[in-house]
Amino acid sequence: MLDQYQIQLTRMLEAEQYKEAKELLRFLLQCQGQEKKNYEEWESLLNWLVMAFPDWDESSQEGIVQSEPEDEAALREQLLNPQIQDEAYINQVLYIMQNHPMIDQQMLALERVVYIEAANVNSIIMDWLKRDDIHPMVQFKALQCLRKRGLTGLISIVRLEEKVELEIESTPLSMEEFPEPIGRILERTEAVAEIDDPTLPHFASELWKESLQYLYGTSAYQWMLRDNDETVDCFAAALHLTLNLTVYGSANDDDIRDTYGITDTMRFRYEQACRSLRSVAMLLQRGEDEHQP
DSSP: OHHHHHHHHHHHHHTTOHHHHHHHHHHHHHOOSOOHHHHHHHHHHHHHHHHHOGGGSHHHHHHHHHHOOSSHHHHHHHHHSOSOOOHHHHHHHHHHHHHOSOHHHHHHHHHHHTTOOOTTHHHHHHHHHTOSOSOHHHHHHHHHHHHHTTOOSEEEEEETTEEEEEEGGGOOSSGGGSOHHHHHHHHHHHHHHHHHOTTHHHHHHHHHHHHHHHHTTSHHHHHHTOOSHHHHHHHHHHHHHHHHHHHTSOOOHHHHHHHHTOOGGGHHHHHHHHHHHHHHHHHHHHHHHHTOO
């Protein structure tokens, strides 16, 4: 049952259902018999949500309803951009961004950093990104943050032990903004996977999105951008193999290679793609395990 609560909490945060997430955290903190580490993580996340999204508290719920923002983006900005940004608030958000052990909280902090108006914030983010101990998904979120703040130009950082040079203004803010070959790979996998299981395309999309956040800017990512059918087939087959291993725990490599037309001359490139995506899947699984009670 506790595992289900953890999954539900993660989904609430992904869907930005912060009020519901706070209510669930308060309930979990009242439960007895769990490990101390669980309570510490729940309390820390609850404190962050209360601080980061005060407008969702009951005391100010009425004000949000009355404001009636025109669309979801306006409501989102209203929640992430408080009217008062004093030094204590700015320092706390930046500290969580740089030092908090929970990835979810770092990601939430970066969403708020987009709206911080202090003059030195850009240089703080740029200097912080030069560290080599930042989680790849947090790095990608930070690059998106810099683009949203209007920065342009090149930035050199270490991504998955590779030194890469990236254009800040080219950082995709959505799946639709990735180059066309990226979309072709996913479409190829979805079309094949749907024949075996109608639910697989959804999981393929999520796995692909997370993989891109890890691999963006690396040599594996640059290889994906080669706009030819063989590259699409190699990565689509690798994504399908990794998807089956993730969802079912097993996969028939021979059948997948036959389905995607992976010839002997393509075998080495296909296996390279498999290694890249499976390494990401292992990192994702490791991250999930660290959040399990």
